[in-house]
Amino acid sequence: MNPARLMTTTEAIDPVFMFIFGACLVLLIGITAAMLYFVVRYHRSKAPEATSKAEGNLWLEIIWTVLPTMLVLAMFYYGWSGYLTLRNVPEEAMEVTATARMWSWSFSYANGVTSPKLYVPVGRPVRVNLVSQDVIHGFFLPAFRVKRDVVPGMKNHAWFVASKAGSYDLFCSQYCGTSHSAMISTVEALPEAEFAAWMEHEKSGEEQKEHPGHELLEKHGCLGCHSEDGSARVGPTLKGIWGRSVTVETNGAGRVVIADEAYLRRSILEPGADLVKGFPPIMPPFTLKDDELRAIVQYLRGLK
Amino acid sequence: MSNAQPPQASFWNDTGRSGIAAWIFSTDHKRIGLLYLYSTFGFFLTGVLLGLLLRIELIAPGRTIVGPQTYNALFTVHGVVMIFLFILPSFPGAFGNLVMPIQVGARDVAFPRLNLLSWWLYIIGAVIVLVSLFTGGGAPDTGWTFYVPFSARTGTNVSLAVFGVFIIGFSAILTGLNFITTIHRLRAPGMTWDRLPLFTWSLYATAWVQVLATPILAITLVLVMAERLLGTGLFDPARGGDPLMYQHLFWIYSHPAVYIMILPAMGVISDIIPVFSRKPIFGYKMIAFSSLAIAAAGSLVWGHHMFTSGMSDTAVLVFSFLTFIVAIPSAIKVFNWVSTLYRGSISLEAPMLFALSFILLFSIGGLSGLILGAAATDVHVHDTHFVVGHFHYVMFGGSGFAFFAAMHYWLPKFYGRRYAEKPALLAWALMFTGFNLLYFTMQVLGMKGMPRRYYDYLPEFASLNLLATVGSWILAAGLVIMLVNLFRGLRGGVPFEGNPWGGATLEWSVATPPPTENFEEEPLVTHGPYDFEGMGKP
CATH class of the missing domain: 2.60.40.420 (Cupredoxins -  blue copper proteins)
Known part of the structure; x- marks a missing residue:
C-alpha cells in the first residue's frame, strides 16, 4: 500500500475488472469470429463434402490447454491481490x-x-x-x-x-x-x-432520553415493519393501538379482540397465535424479559 | 401422447398393457424417457410462467402486480422448480433414458424396474413440493438455497418443500447407479470405451456426480428439517451452531449439481456438431477426458459461493484457485467444438443452430464466471443480478438451449415424424435475441450494483429492468412458436425415416421409431461414433 496516499477499495478492484473483462472480450470475439467464419466458409452450399478427416492434433490441444491455464492463473493472482486490499484495514481507520x-x-x-x-x-x-x-x-x-x-x-x-x-x-x-x-x-x-x-x-x-419502550422497539427492529405514525408497512401500525378493536384469526377462525395488555404481550411472544386480518404470518416470535414487555406496553398505551 | 400413430411396429404400440398404465408402469427405457420428458418439461413451462411473472413485477419500481411476500415466494418456487424439478432430472431422465441404452447397443438399462422407481420417486417428490406451496404457512420464501437461520425461522412451509426435494434426490441417485452399471456392463460387442458416443460419456461422468454428491444434499436437507422440527440448533448461533456450516454443506452438493446440469448438455453438443459438419469430432479423447475432469475438479470448488460469507481468507485463496482450474476443461471443449467445424460441410438445420448458439451462450456464461471466480471482482458482483445473469447464461443458454437442440435432434427419431424447419428457425432467432436482451441486461444491472432477490429497486435501475422484461417477452414468444411447431410436427408432421442427417451413432442404425427391443439382434460395433464414411448422405 502506498504510504503517501491511501489506495481506495475502488482503485484496487476496478483494474482487476478491466483485466478480466479485456481478456474475456478477446476470447469471446475470437471464438465467435472463428465460428462465424467456419459456418460461412464451410457451409454445405460451398463445401458439399468435408475436406478434412482430422480427429485431433496433439500440439493444438497442448497449446489451448497451456495458454488458458496461464491466463486464468494470472486472473487468479490478480484477483487475489485485489481481495487482499479489501481485507487489510488501514491502521488509522x-x-x-x-x-x-x-x-x-x-x-x-x-x-x-x-x-x-x-x-x-x-x-x-x-x-x-x-x-x-x-x-x-x-x-x-x-x-x-x-x-x-x-x-x-x-x-x-x-x-x-x-x-x-x-x-x-x-x-x-x-x-x-x-x-x-x-x-x-x-x-x-x-x-x-x-x-x-x-x-x-x-x-x-x-x-433528550427517548422513552425506554421506544428504545426497545428500535433495538429489536420492530419499527422496520410497524410504524409509529399510522403509515402502513409490512405489519399493522402501532399508532393508537391501545384499546383498538382488532379482527384477528385464531386457529383459522376470525374473531374481534380489544388490544389490551394480554393481547399485546401475546402478539410479541407468539405472533402467530392471533394473526391480524390482512397481514401475512411472517413475524418471528420474540423472547423478551418481563420488564421489557412492561416498558413496551406502557409506551404503546401512550402512543396516540 | 398416445395419439401419434407411428407407421410400423415400435415401442409405441408394442405393449401388453393398455391406456395410461402402459406408460406409468412401463419398464421400457424409451417410455420412461418420454415420461420424464413430459413431466420435466411441464415443470419447465411452469417455471417459465413464474419467471415471466417475476419480470413483469420488476418492469417498474414499486408494486406492479404482487406484494413483496408473494414475489419472494415466486422467485423461490421458480428456482426450486427449474433446478430440482426440471434441469437436474431432465437430461439424464429424458434424453439419457431415451438415447443412452441404444447408443451403447443395449436392450434396456441395467435395472429397468429401478428405472421406473426412479421416475415414481421423482413424481412423488414433485407432488410433495407442489403440495407445500398451497398448505401450511404458504409457499416457501427462502430462495432455492434455503439459507439458515432464515429458513429455520420463516413461518412458510419450508419443511415440506425440503422433504419433497429430499425424495427427488433418491431418484437422482438411483438413475446415476443405473446408468453407471449400464455403461459398464451392457455395452455391445465392439463398443469399446473409445467408441462410446460423447453424450454417453458425459452421462457417465454425470452419473458419478449424482451418486456421490446427492447424498450430501439429502443429509443437509434432513438437518434443515431437524432444525425446524426438533430445534437441534446445529446452525443456530444462539445455541452454539454455525450458519456457515449449512452453506458449506449446501454448496458441497449444489455446486457439483451445476455439473449434473451442464455435462449432459455438453455431451449433446458433442454429438450434434460432428453430424451437421459431416466430420469426426475434433479431440474425442480430450472432450471425453474433460468431462471426467470437470466432474472431479467441480467437486472441489463449492467455496466460491461464499467469498463474502466470512469464511477464512485461506479458504478464499484455495477455492478461487480451484475455480480457475475447473475453467480449463470447459475451455478445451469449446476449442475442440469450434475446430470440428473447420473444413467440414456445415448444414445449419435447427439442431445445429441450437448447438452453435449453445457454444456462444455457454462461452458468455463461462467467461462471466471468471469474474465470479476472481476473489476481488466476485465481492462486488456477488449476490447481484450479475450472478442471476451468469447463472441463466450457463443453465438456460447452456443446458436449456442444448435441451432444445436435443429435442430437435432426437425426438423425430422416436416419434417417426418431424417438425417444420422454417418455424423452428424463426423460434430459434426470437429465443436467441430475447435471451441476450434479458440476461445480458441483468449482468449490466449487477455490475451497476442491483442486488438479486429484490422486489423493489431504486429509480436508477429502472430503464435496464424495463429492457430485460421486454427481452423476456421476445424469449417467451420464441418458446411458444418452438413448442407449437414441435407439438404439431411430432403428432402429424411428415414422416421421419431412416437416418436423414447421417448420424453414425447406434441410435441412427435402428428402425424409426425404435422397436421395444431396440435391436433385432445384438449389434456388432465396428466403427467409431463419428466415423461418417459410408453413412447415408442427406
Whole structure:
C-alpha cells in the first residue's frame, strides 16, 4: 500500500475488472469470429463434402490447454491481490458498528451516537464491524466495490474510504425475507468539518432520553415493519393501538379482540397465535424479559 | 401422447398393457424417457410462467402486480422448480433414458424396474413440493438455497418443500447407479470405451456426480428439517451452531449439481456438431477426458459461493484457485467444438443452430464466471443480478438451449415424424435475441450494483429492468412458436425415416421409431461414433 496516499477499495478492484473483462472480450470475439467464419466458409452450399478427416492434433490441444491455464492463473493472482486490499484495514481507520436486523440498519460510533445512515468523513478510512441480530444480511456498497455478509454470531468486518463527498447507496445483499429490498440506507460522506459538526449535534441530541419502550422497539427492529405514525408497512401500525378493536384469526377462525395488555404481550411472544386480518404470518416470535414487555406496553398505551 | 400413430411396429404400440398404465408402469427405457420428458418439461413451462411473472413485477419500481411476500415466494418456487424439478432430472431422465441404452447397443438399462422407481420417486417428490406451496404457512420464501437461520425461522412451509426435494434426490441417485452399471456392463460387442458416443460419456461422468454428491444434499436437507422440527440448533448461533456450516454443506452438493446440469448438455453438443459438419469430432479423447475432469475438479470448488460469507481468507485463496482450474476443461471443449467445424460441410438445420448458439451462450456464461471466480471482482458482483445473469447464461443458454437442440435432434427419431424447419428457425432467432436482451441486461444491472432477490429497486435501475422484461417477452414468444411447431410436427408432421442427417451413432442404425427391443439382434460395433464414411448422405 502506498504510504503517501491511501489506495481506495475502488482503485484496487476496478483494474482487476478491466483485466478480466479485456481478456474475456478477446476470447469471446475470437471464438465467435472463428465460428462465424467456419459456418460461412464451410457451409454445405460451398463445401458439399468435408475436406478434412482430422480427429485431433496433439500440439493444438497442448497449446489451448497451456495458454488458458496461464491466463486464468494470472486472473487468479490478480484477483487475489485485489481481495487482499479489501481485507487489510488501514491502521488509522475509524470504527463504526453496523447492526443489521429484519429489515433496517443502524450504525453506532465509538462515542455511543447511533444513526440510521452511515455518516463518514471524506478521506478517512472507515472500518465497519458487522453485527446481525437475527438472520444473515449483506453489507453492500456498490460505489466502493465492498460487500461482506452480516452473520449472526460471527465477527465480520469491511472497510472503505470515501474520497469524494456525496451520498452513496448501501444495500442489504443477502436475502433476508419480506422487506429485503427495502433494507437499504446510504453512506453520507461529509467533509471533515461538517462530519464533526454532525457528530456534535447528534451527541447533544442523545441527552433528550427517548422513552425506554421506544428504545426497545428500535433495538429489536420492530419499527422496520410497524410504524409509529399510522403509515402502513409490512405489519399493522402501532399508532393508537391501545384499546383498538382488532379482527384477528385464531386457529383459522376470525374473531374481534380489544388490544389490551394480554393481547399485546401475546402478539410479541407468539405472533402467530392471533394473526391480524390482512397481514401475512411472517413475524418471528420474540423472547423478551418481563420488564421489557412492561416498558413496551406502557409506551404503546401512550402512543396516540 | 398416445395419439401419434407411428407407421410400423415400435415401442409405441408394442405393449401388453393398455391406456395410461402402459406408460406409468412401463419398464421400457424409451417410455420412461418420454415420461420424464413430459413431466420435466411441464415443470419447465411452469417455471417459465413464474419467471415471466417475476419480470413483469420488476418492469417498474414499486408494486406492479404482487406484494413483496408473494414475489419472494415466486422467485423461490421458480428456482426450486427449474433446478430440482426440471434441469437436474431432465437430461439424464429424458434424453439419457431415451438415447443412452441404444447408443451403447443395449436392450434396456441395467435395472429397468429401478428405472421406473426412479421416475415414481421423482413424481412423488414433485407432488410433495407442489403440495407445500398451497398448505401450511404458504409457499416457501427462502430462495432455492434455503439459507439458515432464515429458513429455520420463516413461518412458510419450508419443511415440506425440503422433504419433497429430499425424495427427488433418491431418484437422482438411483438413475446415476443405473446408468453407471449400464455403461459398464451392457455395452455391445465392439463398443469399446473409445467408441462410446460423447453424450454417453458425459452421462457417465454425470452419473458419478449424482451418486456421490446427492447424498450430501439429502443429509443437509434432513438437518434443515431437524432444525425446524426438533430445534437441534446445529446452525443456530444462539445455541452454539454455525450458519456457515449449512452453506458449506449446501454448496458441497449444489455446486457439483451445476455439473449434473451442464455435462449432459455438453455431451449433446458433442454429438450434434460432428453430424451437421459431416466430420469426426475434433479431440474425442480430450472432450471425453474433460468431462471426467470437470466432474472431479467441480467437486472441489463449492467455496466460491461464499467469498463474502466470512469464511477464512485461506479458504478464499484455495477455492478461487480451484475455480480457475475447473475453467480449463470447459475451455478445451469449446476449442475442440469450434475446430470440428473447420473444413467440414456445415448444414445449419435447427439442431445445429441450437448447438452453435449453445457454444456462444455457454462461452458468455463461462467467461462471466471468471469474474465470479476472481476473489476481488466476485465481492462486488456477488449476490447481484450479475450472478442471476451468469447463472441463466450457463443453465438456460447452456443446458436449456442444448435441451432444445436435443429435442430437435432426437425426438423425430422416436416419434417417426418431424417438425417444420422454417418455424423452428424463426423460434430459434426470437429465443436467441430475447435471451441476450434479458440476461445480458441483468449482468449490466449487477455490475451497476442491483442486488438479486429484490422486489423493489431504486429509480436508477429502472430503464435496464424495463429492457430485460421486454427481452423476456421476445424469449417467451420464441418458446411458444418452438413448442407449437414441435407439438404439431411430432403428432402429424411428415414422416421421419431412416437416418436423414447421417448420424453414425447406434441410435441412427435402428428402425424409426425404435422397436421395444431396440435391436433385432445384438449389434456388432465396428466403427467409431463419428466415423461418417459410408453413412447415408442427406
